[in-house]
Amino acid sequence: MARKSLVGVVADELLDRIIDGEFPPGSTVPGEHELSARHEVSRMTVREAMKTLQAQQILSVERGRGTFVNPLNRWTSLEAVLRAASEGKNEAEASVQLIELRRMLETGACELAAGRISEADTESLFAYIAAMKAAHAINDVASFVEADLAFHDVILRASGNVFVSVLFEPLHRVLEKRRAETSAVPAIQEHAIGHHQNIAEALQSGDATRSRLAMDAHMQQTLDDLKNLVLPAK
Structure with a gap:
């Protein structure tokens, strides 16, 4: 099995935290600086990971306000929804x-x-x-x-x-x-x-x-x- 890229690892770990309820729907997720320090990766890697979750409608960006968690019924990734169904609160x-x-x-x-x-x-x-x-x-x-x-x-x-x-x-x-x-x-x-x-x-x-x-x-x-x-x- 191929190793996940750093972008994939960061995206998966942030998704896990969302599913675990650390960041419920409507809440903001940490910024690039905090996430890059937590995962010991570049801010560019964090930015790409966030874009991955945005593309799946898990996150949405409001300019000037931050990045927010969308409710589950807006997610477009079947794999992410299934993870939430099997592991979520x-x-x-x-x-x-x-x-x-x-x-x-x-x-x-x-x-x-x-x-x-x-x-x-x-x-x-x-x-x-x-x-x-x-x-x-x-x-x-x-x-x-x-x-x-x-x-x-x-x-x-x-x-x-x-x-x-x-x-x-x-x-x-x-x-x-x-x-x-x-x-x-x-x-x-x-x-x-x-x-x-x-x-x-x-x-x-x-x-x-x-x-x-x-x-x-x-x-x-x-x-x-x-x-x-x-x-x-x-």
Whole structure:
């Protein structure tokens, strides 16, 4: 793996401080002199690092006032947003918004998959449900999450739309972390197994509307479980 440039290192460390909440939205970040002293680099390096974050709409410059942190919904870097979602302080909001995104994409993917899924893929879905049941029986959260993610991956691929899988690939790391948190609750595992069964049966029937509604019901249950069983415990 290639070493990051000094510009990249400074930009990453400043982004980490923003994500950690040291510089919340609307606050100013340190000036070039302070950052160059902190990182022991030239002011030109700091300037280029700041330009990198400005290009991603993470920072904005107001002439005569300073450089300010933009709210997350203005950031244009998917990688930076994912880092904020997986490492940031406002996990509750990020978790809810991630489910909202999944709902928009996965209900459509499931609808498409109903008319395109192969018999082999359908068999894989039921095999993953069996694996989820086995993991639930012994409260093996890691294995449960692995089977859960694999189940959804089959549907995304079966949709036949290449953009769906490409869009979901960067989300995988965040999804795995979030699933590990929610799936630690036995009741949530039970809910997920039931909904996965409904989704698999709907896809097996080839009914696009039924498949979309089954996935939508799963997303709603996931959101309800998050709000009622996970977030209050934090």
